[in-house]
Amino acid sequence: METFLHQVIAGLATGGIYASVALALVMIYQATHHVNFAQGEIAMFSTYIAWSLIQAGMPYWVAFFLTIVIAFVLGVLVERIIVRPVEQAPVLSVVVVFIGLLVIFNSLAGWIYTYTIKTFPSPFPEKPPFGTHLVSSHEIGAVGVTLVVLALLYSFFRFTPLGLAMRAAAQNPESSRLVGIRVGWMLALGWGLASAIGAIAGMMVAPIVFLDPNMMSGILLYAFAAALVGGIDNPGGAVLGGFIVGVLENVLGAYVIGNDLKLSVALVLIIGVLVIRPSGLFGRVHVTRV
Amino acid sequence: MTTEIALSAAPAARPARSRLAGLAVLFIVVCALPFLVSSYTTFQLTLVIVYSIVLLGLNILTGYNGQISLGHGAFYAIGAYVAAILMDKYGVPYWATIPVSGALCLVVGFLFGLPALRLEGLYLALATFALGVSMPQLIKYKGIDTWTGGVQGITILKPDPPFGLPLNQDQWLFYFCLAVAAVMFWLGWNLLRGRVGRALIAIRDQPIAAEAMGVNNAMYKSLAFGVSAMFTGVAGALGAIAVQFVAPDSFSIFLSISFLVGVVIGGIASISGAIWGALFIQFVPNIADQISKAAPWAIYGVFLIGFMYVMPVGVAGAIRIFWARMKRKAGSSPQRSG
Amino acid sequence: MAALLQVAGLHAAYGLTRVLHGIDFALEEGSITALLGANGAGKTTTLRALCSMVKVEGEVHFDGARIDGRATEDIVRLGIAHVPDGRGTFTHLTTEENLRLGAYVRRDKSSIAQDFERIYGYFPRLKERRHQQAGTLSGGEQQMLAVSRALMLRPKLLLLDEPSFGLAPLIVREIFAIMREINKTEKVSILLVEQNAAMALDLADHAYLIETGRVVLSGTSEDIKKDEAVRRSYLGY
Ligand SMILES: Nc1ncnc2c1ncn2[C@@H]1O[C@H](COP(=O)(O)OP(=O)(O)O)[C@@H](O)[C@H]1O
Ligand SMILES: [Mg+2]
Numbered sequence: 030m031e032t033f034l035h036q037v038i039a040g041l042a043t044g045g046i047y048a049s050v051a052l053a054l055v056m057i058y059q060a061t062h063h064v065n066f067a068q069g070e071i072a073m074f075s076t077y078i079a080w081s082l083i084q085a086g087m088p089y090w091v092a093f094f095l096t097i098v099i100a101f102v103l104g105v106l107v108e109r110i111i112v113r114p115v116e117q118a119p120v121l122s123v124v125v126v127f128i129g130l131l132v133i134f135n136s137l138a139g140w141i142y143t144y145t146i147k148t149f150p151s152p153f154p155e156k157p158p159f160g161t162h163l164v165s166s167h168e169i170g171a172v173g174v175t176l177v178v179l180a181l182l183y184s185f186f187r188f189t190p191l192g193l194a195m196r197a198a199a200q201n202p203e204s205s206r207l208v209g210i211r212v213g214w215m216l217a218l219g220w221g222l223a224s225a226i227g228a229i230a231g232m233m234v235a236p237i238v239f240l241d242p243n244m245m246s247g248i249l250l251y252a253f254a255a256a257l258v259g260g261i262d263n264p265g266g267a268v269l270g271g272f273i274v275g276v277l278e279n280v281l282g283a284y285v286i287g288n289d290l291k292l293s294v295a296l297v298l299i300i301g302v303l304v305i306r307p308s309g310l311f312g313r314v315h316v317t318r319v
Numbered sequence: 320m321t322t323e324i325a326l327s328a329a330p331a332a333r334p335a336r337s338r339l340a341g342l343a344v345l346f347i348v349v350c351a352l353p354f355l356v357s358s359y360t361t362f363q364l365t366l367v368i369v370y371s372i373v374l375l376g377l378n379i380l381t382g383y384n385g386q387i388s389l390g391h392g393a394f395y396a397i398g399a400y401v402a403a404i405l406m407d408k409y410g411v412p413y414w415a416t417i418p419v420s421g422a423l424c425l426v427v428g429f430l431f432g433l434p435a436l437r438l439e440g441l442y443l444a445l446a447t448f449a450l451g452v453s454m455p456q457l458i459k460y461k462g463i464d465t466w467t468g469g470v471q472g473i474t475i476l477k478p479d480p481p482f483g484l485p486l487n488q489d490q491w492l493f494y495f496c497l498a499v500a501a502v503m504f505w506l507g508w509n510l511l512r513g514r515v516g517r518a519l520i521a522i523r524d525q526p527i528a529a530e531a532m533g534v535n536n537a538m539y540k541s542l543a544f545g546v547s548a549m550f551t552g553v554a555g556a557l558g559a560i561a562v563q564f565v566a567p568d569s570f571s572i573f574l575s576i577s578f579l580v581g582v583v584i585g586g587i588a589s590i591s592g593a594i595w596g597a598l599f600i601q602f603v604p605n606i607a608d609q610i611s612k613a614a615p616w617a618i619y620g621v622f623l624i625g626f627m628y629v630m631p632v633g634v635a636g637a638i639r640i641f642w643a644r645m646k647r648k649a650g651s652s653p654q655r656s657g
Numbered sequence: 658m659a660a661l662l663q664v665a666g667l668h669a670a671y672g673l674t675r676v677l678h679g680i681d682f683a684l685e686e687g688s689i690t691a692l693l694g695a696n697g698a699g700k701t702t703t704l705r706a707l708c709s710m711v712k713v714e715g716e717v718h719f720d721g722a723r724i725d726g727r728a729t730e731d732i733v734r735l736g737i738a739h740v741p742d743g744r745g746t747f748t749h750l751t752t753e754e755n756l757r758l759g760a761y762v763r764r765d766k767s768s769i770a771q772d773f774e775r776i777y778g779y780f781p782r783l784k785e786r787r788h789q790q791a792g793t794l795s796g797g798e799q800q801m802l803a804v805s806r807a808l809m810l811r812p813k814l815l816l817l818d819e820p821s822f823g824l825a826p827l828i829v830r831e832i833f834a835i836m837r838e839i840n841k842t843e844k845v846s847i848l849l850v851e852q853n854a855a856m857a858l859d860l861a862d863h864a865y866l867i868e869t870g871r872v873v874l875s876g877t878s879e880d881i882k883k884d885e886a887v888r889r890s891y892l893g894y
Contacts (some may be wrong), residue, residue, distance in 0.1 A: 041615075113627055118557070119631065124583070129627070131620070133617045133621065139614070250452060253448070254445060292456060293457060296449035303437075
């Protein structure tokens with residue numbers, strides 16, 4: 030029982046990471062109706078930046094927030110410079126551009142930082158909390174950070190004029206221009222926010238999986254699955270989806286099939302859910318029109 | 320009246336004839352290639368032929384029918400393993416493995432296509448992506464490693480040319496793959512230009528209208544999956560024979576993504592696009608590697624993005640636009656051209 | 658006296674399809690001016706051209722400044738509010754959020770709360786529905802919302818594209834009455850596009866008749882009403 034509990038809690042912890050990346054995917058999806066396959070690599074790259082800053086002697090939290098700012102700027106620049114020219118191109122062409130971005134970031138990270146894995150510090154105490162061994166402080170901390178990010182994001186979209194403008198721009202660009210919203214910048218802002226969230230996810234996952242250029246590839250897939258299970262147009266659903274996928278993956282891996290096939294089985298289950306509920310558990314049901 | 324007909328018939332007949340002539344010249348050049356280039360280049364060109372079959376198959380699904388697949392590497396892997404196992408364990412001659420691979424992938428693809436019917440766009444992308452990611456894991460699975468050889472994979476022998484033909488093995492493989500490709504392209508051409516092709520496109524663009532007009536969307540969509548997988552399986556078998564080796568990690572998700580890249584770069588919903596795309600995915604990584612040994616994939620990524628800037632509808636699309644423009648120019652000065 | 662809006666030689670096209678072939682008109686400050694014409698004449702395109710929502714040639718002067726070629730978002734900031742064809746409702750947002758977006762570019766945040774009350778005074782029904790998703794409002798309510806969203810800008814000029822379209826006559830009369838009041842009390846100039854010529858001519862001071870992308874007739878509403886051809890083809894008596 031204790032180990033089962035441990036698996037569930039460990040699943041929630043990794044689920045928190047999937048949730049953050051899923052959240053980043055949902056952000057860009059809401060703003061642009063594209064799924065950014067390069068999201069994970071941008072997160073990985075940002076984490077390397079944090080690592081450099083910490084190596085240079087910067088205190089953890091200073092590096093943490095500075096990295097978030099850098100990632101935000103990076104996201105905005107990528108949208109303005111690279112994605113902008115293909116805004117009107119067919120969806121698949123945009124997908125190819127995202128794949129291009131993915132390999133560029135991956136390759137650059139390998140080139141600059143080499144492919145040898147690096148340890149990444151955790152800001153949370155090493156001692157497990159409450160004297161229990163069910164879960165590490167870092168895991169609890171990571172979940173906490175995810176929830177804080179979600180709350181901040183929710184407040185931003187719900188209560189600030191800029192958040193409202195971003196929602197409006199995503200939904201109806203033409204009307205948005207007519208009330209004076211600079212729609213192009215709202216997209217860039219969406220990319221910036223998504224990159225910032227991705228950077229947070231990267232810095233939270235790196236102490237667990239270690240830092241290497243490929244650290245996000247599996248995570249991106251789970252996050253993608255989480256976003257779809259939760260409903261790609263629903264940030265809260267995406268976070269819940271992240272936790273569901275995390276627990277599912279861990280428990281399946283521990284009890285049912287072993288680690289070799291857990292990825293495959295988890296994915297099959299997720300697809301099973303989607304076949305039954307094609308818009309995800311909490312997604313808006315889309316009505317098809319002639 | 321008669322002159323008008325003559326005038327309007329002439330320009331239509333001329334491109335058709337010049338196109339045929341062009342094709343004939345191209346065919347001769349392609350056939351001469353193995354004698355003009357090194358063995359290694361011949362081998363690379365053989366892979367281009369193999370990939371072009373995959374891309375044609377994937378284009379049937381993604382380009383013509385609008386169903387995205389990020390997992391076609393899985394069908395390629397199935398085709399490759401079926402060929403390798405049949406040759407290695409059962410002594411089946413290499414040429415006989417190809418229809419078996421194709422048939423099996425047809426069935427597997429069709430079956431995968433049934434649940435995939437419920438999924439669209441991103442959801443289908445995820446499902447196929449999952450298929451692509453899972454395939455290497457499944458191949459490594461302990462329960463079946465007496466057949467698959469586990470992580471080590473299977474090594475197979477390169478076939479000799481038959482009937483004492485004066486060719487080396489690479490040259491023979493090239494012609495063999497070219498012949499199979501010719502059959503597959505002929506099949507694809509016949510499939511896509513007729514009723515089936517129109518139905519596939521109608522389902523992609525106007526699914527509800529297509530259904531209302533009596534097209535069985537579900538049937539066609541699953542069938543598109545099956546046929547697409549069949550093309551890919553045939554190519555997988557050829558690929559295994561050409562490379563003489565199969566192992567789980569040769570069929571990573573990266574392969575699947577390369578295929579999708581090839582389809583888009585070559586040109587969506589275009590038969591000739593398959594060849595452009597195959598050239599791209601075979602040679603551009605090498606070019607990137609020559610430009611920068613340190614970060615070749617960064618260069619590759621730059622190529623990808625650059626191609627999409629310059630030709631957002633792919634090479635075949637760009638060529639089509641170019642010809643249309645030329646024709647409009649020619650058409651605007653009929654006196655001089657007549 | 659210089660007009661608030663002065664349009665000269667306005668051309669517009671969608672891709673290769675030319676739609677406007679040199680439109681000229683002027684709108685006096687404080688007036689209500691109507692653009693009349695049959696379906697497809699180019700009225701909507703004219704309004705879109707004023708806001709740089711289509712590619713244009715020609716000159717547009719507003720409030721002394723040349724505005725053609727400027728970005729839509731910047732033209733809004735000069736005080737031109739556009740109630741577009743089809744109303745442009747943000748259907749997934751609430752009524753209140755739609756109104757708040759109308760005031761998005763305003764700097765005087767403190768007086769926005771006041772404007773909510775002013776708008777709710779004109780359209781009490783919107784107040785009842787303020788937390789409701791705008792997409793669930795009735796057609797009439799959405800039209801009121803569209804007009805209100807535009808008014809939240811505190812515009813100098815209001816562009817209205819067929820506010821009567823698809824609405825019951827009673828609601829149309831209500832909206833038109835409020836337009837008149839807004840024009841009188843708040844000094845908002847209005848450029849009204851209508852197919853319903855009779856109603857538009859009752860409201861407007863001046864009118865221009867557009868046919869296939871050209872102005873074919875202009876004058877005071879009284880004069881236009883008397884025109885034989887207009888009476889037969891547009892007023893139907
Ligand atoms: N987006 C568009 N693309 C191409 N043609 C258009 C478009 N919108 C309108 N048109 C054409 O422009 C002409 C004028 O349309 P519009 O300005 O909407 O007329 P009105 O508002 O007077 O009914 C019509 O012939 C219409 O078919
Ligand atoms: Mg109109």
